[in-house]
Amino acid sequence: MKVKLLLLLSIIILSSGYSLHAQNELRGSVHSKNDNKPLPGVSVYFPDLKTGAISGSDGGYVIKNITSGTYLVEASLIGYRSHAENIVVKGAVAYNFDMATSAYELDEVLVTGVSSATQSRKNPVSSATLSQTSLLQNAATNIIDAINILPGVSQITVGPAISKPVIRGLGYNRVLVINDGIRQEGQQWFDEFGIEADDNSVNRVEVLKGPASLSYGSDAIAGVINFLPPPSLPEGSVKANILANYQTNNGLYNNAISLAGNTKGFTWDLLYNNKMAHDYKNKYDGYVWNSAYGENDLKGIFGINKSWGFSRVIVSMFNLNLGIVEGARDSATGKFTAHYLAFNGEDSLVLADENKYKAYKFYPVIHQHVRHYKVVWDNSFRAGAGRIIARLGLQENFRQEANDITKGDIYNNYFFLRTVNYDLQYLLPEKNMWQISFGVNGMQQSSEDRGILYMIPEYNLFDAGVFGIAKKTFNKLTFSGGLRFDDRRFHGKDLFVDADGVRQTTPDANSIHRFTDYHSDFSGFSGSAGVTYDFSKSVYGKFNAARGFRAPSAPESGSNGIHDGTPFYEIGDPNLKAENSLQFDATLGVISDDFDGEINAFRNQINNYIFPVKLESVIGGDSIRDDNVAGFEGPTFKYIAGDAVLSGGEIMVSIHPHTMGWLNIENAFSTVRAIQRNQGDSTKYLPYTPPDKIQSTLKISFKNINNVFKNTYFTFGVDNYFKQDKIYYKFGNETITPGYTLINAGLGTDICSKRATLFSIYLYGYNLSDKAYQNSMSRLKYCDTDNTTGRIGVYNMGRNFSIKVNIPINLK
Incomplete structure (x- = not known):
């Protein structure tokens, strides 16, 4: 209602x-x-x-x-x-x-977390951006993999198709993803649940590094990643575009075609994307079994721009099929094994078929099918002397996983999530350099479990947040801040099963109460206050203090069963309190004709930080629980809360002498320390904290070589990841990761005729030395041991060459 x-x-x-x-x-x-x-x-x-x-x-x-x-x-x-x-x-x-x-592209405009577009140096929150040019000039397997190059941003991966964003050491439901103007909701709480976003539909990425609960409410406690679509074309224009990408390592074909136009203020933009890849490979593992994936996406934007403002409707469909890497190996040969249904109906393992490693659209058990449908109505129009922003969104997410060959090709796990998003804001007219806005936003959710395995309860959720934001500029000094109040109502539902784990609509005396009906309500204040100051035309400083808010997720409050894909029995706690954070950020930046640099430092203290701990038996050893639905038992973990402190920062330096306009040297360093308070040495550090990282890139570019070759560039980069020994090692499910260095290079140009671009070509080589490495954030690092070599787990992708051809077609 x-x-x-x-x-x-x-x-x-x-x-x-x-x-x-x-x-x-x-x-x-x-x-x-x-x-x-x-x-x-x-x-x-x-x-x-x-x-x-x-x-x-x-x-x-x-x-x-x-x-x-x-x-x-x-x-x-x-x-x-x-x-x-x-x-x-x-x-x-x-x-x-x-x-x-300039060979260095400085993105000055920021639209994320602010009521109206602002210059990034005038926004006290630390941020990073990735332009369309950067997306084209680099190679990635998905959109989160693409933004992994940004300082302070990393990813948790389960193979090349599944990546989850991490900002300054925090991920999962602590990072909010905005896509098409609304928060993306796709049951993002588990490792193997990636982000449902088509990388070819993204024109620009903005990242806020720090609590953004003021604008977005719960779950933005670590920051926000905003995927922005291409801008509307100028009036009277009609354009088509064809993009083709091939990558050698996993045979990735990534093709997209779009058609956009603007006729008397009526705008449209249609996009179709098709992607398919076979198993990837590396120097140690060879081809990695069941890492193939395929994707089909559609998106349409239809709008009208007039003197009163704009109104547009965005419709999208995301459809992904992918294998799930288990990393199981034959004990004698070390080769990967595959599930096989034996003559007696039992699940058996045999050597994986080598003829299938390079097969497309082949998804044996275990595999996932993920669909995400979305409709967004986005509006901005004049109301009196001010402006109203109104957004409404509807999302439906279908996440299916087949993981038991004895039951045939059926989806044991089948989660369905429907989300209604709303956002209503009023921006007062700017007066005396004051910018003031206020509004309300939130969402309503309903989650269903349509499978035959049950780990979290079905639930309904409704939340609302009211907020006010103000910005005042005094010549060189700008103050920004605001206050917000959130209220979330969560209702976890009853579930009864019989002795075989089958759902019962009408329970009886022998029924097992798998989930007990519960209500968890959360409310809290969040806000921020910050200042920016221009010491001169070239030097600026920022300081910001922000309080974040995050309500417990469905698994944290309601889990009761084996977490599929692991041997662990997880238990939630409906009495958990909401997380609250207080983060301080300081920035010093320089922008000049020859040199750009920025130093960011932060400290983020989180109270009631939620994490799982292993339970011990009263007679000693692990507490073991049997899951009659999953059909096996496992050690028990329960979600509890404590206090955590994360600190660190980033240093970015770009050297681009104005007398050598063709040259740019970029360097970036990122570091984060994530500590749980009042813990022993084995549990002191938060699990899966990204390692320190140094990135250095040399770029040589020429605006015009001649009338044929324009915007020609060459890049050479070195990424150095430090050893990660600050780990959560008590339960043996995180181990020290050695440091490693990756070498990359790129080359590209526009091919032109009569000042018009016929096509652009982008070449990129990743991991040119074919270094065999394991990223500390890869969940495949903990797969089976290869007994023939003693190496544990599965390694990341080896050498990969990418070629992209982009063909713009001006129809009008």
Whole structure:
């Protein structure tokens, strides 16, 4: 009922926005700061209004039908520093941009966690961005793998298809993913549950490193990852694009085709993506059995941009099939084994069929089928002198896993999750350099277990958060902050099974009460207060204090059974309290013609930090529990809460002499220490903390070699991961990981004719030395031992070459 009322309220408010306003426009020209020549092909864009223009051959541009107000406008072009300015739009306004050439692309605009677009140096929260150019010039197996190159960001992996983001040592439900403007909800609490996002639909990634509960509520206690779609095309444009990618290691084919246009303010963008790969390989394991995957995705964006604002609908479908790597081996040969149904109906293991290692669309038991459907209605329009932002979303997630060959090709695990998202904000008109907004957002969820194995209860959830955000600028000094109150209601449902573990709709005296009905309600305040200061045009500083809030997840509060894929029996606690964090961030940055640098330091204290501990038997040894549904027993872990402290930071340095505009040298260092308070040595460190990392990249680029080759570049990079010996080793399920170094290189160019780009080609080589290594965050590190070599677990991907061809087609 609450959601229905919010939907009705939003529709009524939206209807009031469709009124006529005076015509406003922004026009001007873009020139090179180096030689004052006009720059064609520059994107001049309003991030808040999702409208813009491309400069013509004379460098001129014009953008019409703009809602009155103060907006951040960004001008960007490959090979030049982006230029962002706050511009007051009322009537006909003129503004000219001057852009400096640079091999280093500095992203100045941030839209995540703020009410309106802002310059990143004016936002006190530590952040990082990844542009479309960077996504194209690098190679990755999924979108989380792609952002792993950002300082302070890492990933927990289960093979090349499953990656979970980690920000400054925290992951799972402590990292919030925003996709198409709403929080992505896909039962993201388990290791083997990845993020349902098509990498080819992402135009730009923004990462907030630190609590962002003020804007997003629960689960943003570590930070936020925001996947942004391509911007709307300028009015009168129609374009198609074809992207083809092949990777040699696992034979990955990743192809996408899109069609977008803008006719008199009506915008559309259609995308289809197809991806398939066979098993990957490395120097020690050879091909890794059952690591193949295939993906099909569709996405459509339909909208209208007028003087009152914009309204658009986003419809998407994500469909992924993938094998799950077990890493089981034959004891005599060390080769991988596969499940085989013996003549007596028992599950047996035989040597994996070598002819199937390079097979496409082959998913033996164990495998998953993941589907995610989503509809988002995104609106921004003028309301009086201010602006209203209204978003409504519906997501349905189907996550199925077949893992018992004796039951045939059926899905033992089958989770279904339906989520309704809502977000309603009002932005007051900017006055005396004050920017103030307030609103309400949250979600309603219902989870069903449609399989035959039951680890967590079915549940209903509703939460709501009210918040206010303010920003004030005094010349060089900018204050930002706000306050939020969240309330979450969680209802875990009863489940009865018989002695064979079969669900019973009508329980009897012999029924087993698998899950007991319970209610857990959580509420709390969160907020932030920060300041930025421009010491000079080139030097700036930031400081931010933020309080985060996270309610326990369904497994943490309601688990009762064997965690599939492990031998562990997990027990939740419905009486757990919500996590609360207090994080302090400090940043010092330099931006100049020859040198850019930034130093970030943070300290994050989390109270009621939730984690599992192994229970001991009253007679000594492990507490062993039998799961009659799964059909076997295992050592018992229970979720409890304590206090944790994480600290560390990042250092980023970019050297790009203005007298050598073709040269850029980037260096980054990331470190985090994650400690549980009041614990012994064996449990002192939080499990799966990312190791220290140094990244160095040399980039040589040329804007114009001749009339054929443009935007040509070469990169050479070295990634050094330090030894990770700060581990949680009490139960033997985390071990020390040696350090290792990876060498990578890339090369690419635009092929042009008559100033038009015919196609672009991107070559990239990953792990050129074919180093055999195990990342400390890889769950495959703990698979079976190869008795022939003594090596434990499965290794990460070996040498991989990627080739991409991108073909833009201007139809109008």
